[in-house]
Amino acid sequence: MTSPVPPSPAGAPAPGYPMPPAFGPVPEPKRSWFARHKILTGIGAFVGVCIVASALNGGGGSGHSAAATSPAAQPAATALSQNSAGQDAAPAPEQTAQANDAGKADAGKSDSGLSFPGMQRSDVVGNAGEMIDDDGIQVTATTVAAGDATLGPTACSTVTITNASKNTLDVNALDFTLQDPAGAISNAGFMGSSNHLSASKLIAGGSVSGDVCFSTDVSAGGQYVLLYKPTLSLFGHRRAWINNL
Numbered sequence: 001m002t003s004p005v006p007p008s009p010a011g012a013p014a015p016g017y018p019m020p021p022a023f024g025p026v027p028e029p030k031r032s033w034f035a036r037h038k039i040l041t042g043i044g045a046f047v048g049v050c051i052v053a054s055a056l057n058g059g060g061g062s063g064h065s066a067a068a069t070s071p072a073a074q075p076a077a078t079a080l081s082q083n084s085a086g087q088d089a090a091p092a093p094e095q096t097a098q099a100n101d102a103g104k105a106d107a108g109k110s111d112s113g114l115s116f117p118g119m120q121r122s123d124v125v126g127n128a129g130e131m132i133d134d135d136g137i138q139v140t141a142t143t144v145a146a147g148d149a150t151l152g153p154t155a156c157s158t159v160t161i162t163n164a165s166k167n168t169l170d171v172n173a174l175d176f177t178l179q180d181p182a183g184a185i186s187n188a189g190f191m192g193s194s195n196h197l198s199a200s201k202l203i204a205g206g207s208v209s210g211d212v213c214f215s216t217d218v219s220a221g222g223q224y225v226l227l228y229k230p231t232l233s234l235f236g237h238r239r240a241w242i243n244n245l
Contacts, residue, residue, distance in 0.1 A: 114126070114127065114242055116179070116223060116225045116240065116242055117179075117183055118179065118183060119240065120238060122237045122238070123237060123238050123239070123240050124237045124238070124239045124240070125239075125240045125241075125242065126239075126240070126241055126242070127241065127242055128141065128142065128143040128144065128157075128226070128241045128242065128243040129141070129142055129143055129241075130241065132239045132241070133164070134236050134237050134239060135165060135236050136163070136164040136165030136166070137161070137162075137163060137164070137165060137169060137230075137236060138161070138162040138163075138164055139159060139160070139161050139162075139228060139239060140159065140160045141157050141158070141159045141226050141228070141241045142157050142158045142159075143157070143243055143245075144156070144157045144178065144218060144224050144226060144243045144245070145157070145218070146217075146218055146219065147191070147192025147193055147211070147213045148191065148192045148193060148194075149192075150191075151191050152191070152215060153215070153216065153217035153218075153219070154189070154191050154192030154193075154213050154214060154215055154216065155178060155192070155213065155214050155216040155217070155218045155224070156192045156193050156211045156212065156213040156214075157176075157211070157212055157213075157226055157241075158209065158210070158211050159176070159197060159209065159210065159211075159212055159228075160207065160208070160209040161202065161207065161208055161209075162206075162207040163202040163203065163204055163205065163206050163207070164204075164205070165204060166204050167204065168201055168202065168203055168204070169201070169202040169206075169230070170199075170200075170201055170202075170230065170232045171197070171198075171199065171200045171201070171202055171208055171230075172197075172199045172230075172231065172232075173188045173196055173197040173198075173199070173210065173212045174187065174188055174231070175228055175229060175230050175231055176188050176197075176212040176226065176227065176228050177214075177226075177227045178214040178216055178224060178225070178226055178227070179224065179225040179227060180216060180222070180224055181220075181222030181223050181224065185227070186214045186215060186216050187214070188212045188213065188214060189213055189214060189215050190213075191213060191215065192211070192213030192214070192215075193211035193213050195210055195211050196210055196211055196212070196213065197209070197210025197211060197212050198210060212226075218245055221245045222244075222245060223242065223243065223244050223245075224243040224245060225240050225241065225242055225243065226240070226241040226243065227239070227240050228240075
């Protein structure tokens with residue numbers, strides 16, 4: 001006869017049987033500190049981003065400021081700027097020499113000792129009857145004298161123009177003017193002579209002569225200045241012949 005199995009306490013397994021798993025709720029897994037403090041984590045992350053951004057901005061600004069205000073860099077930059085400005089302002093030796101030569105040439109134009117009211121620094125001045133050569137254009141003008149007075153008093157001068165340059169020269173009586181003792185300048189006219197200087201074009205080596213006359217009365221005497229400046233020429237100086245009548 002089999003012995004009955006004594007009853008086991010409530011919840012206890014029978015002898016020879018494994019302990020059944022414990023019953024009850026499964027414990028939650030342990031979370032990290034950041035997961036349990038989300039608000040503090042968010043605030044910390046925001047503050048960290050702000051600090052990094054501020055450091056980056058501040059670093060760039062300080063670098064710029066240091067480069068701009070560096071005591072060692074400022075004198076060097078200033079000296080370099082002054083040297084560059086001096087080099088730009090100083091003319092090249094060739095330019096200086098050319099300018100000096102041009103100045104001497106212009107000064108020599110009016111260094112003949114002759115002068116008249118209204119004379120310009122670059123004028124080429126001579127006495128009546130002299131030949132004036134300027135850049136190969138040779139012009140001779142006789143003393144101004146009274147011309148034909150049939151229609152009124154006139155004053156005339158016979159001029160000869162020789163083109164010894166390499167360029168073609170336009171000749172016109174209207175390129176001549178006459179300044180009287182009062183400083184009034186008259187243009188050439190078509191009275192006083194039958195042999196007026198005709199408008200023409202002189203090739204290199206060409207020559208032409210003729211009278212240039214003005215409606216001016218020279219009977220009272222004084223200083224009369226015959227002036228010549230080609231209107232169509234961009235080069236050359238004004239020529240002047242002084243007539244002391």
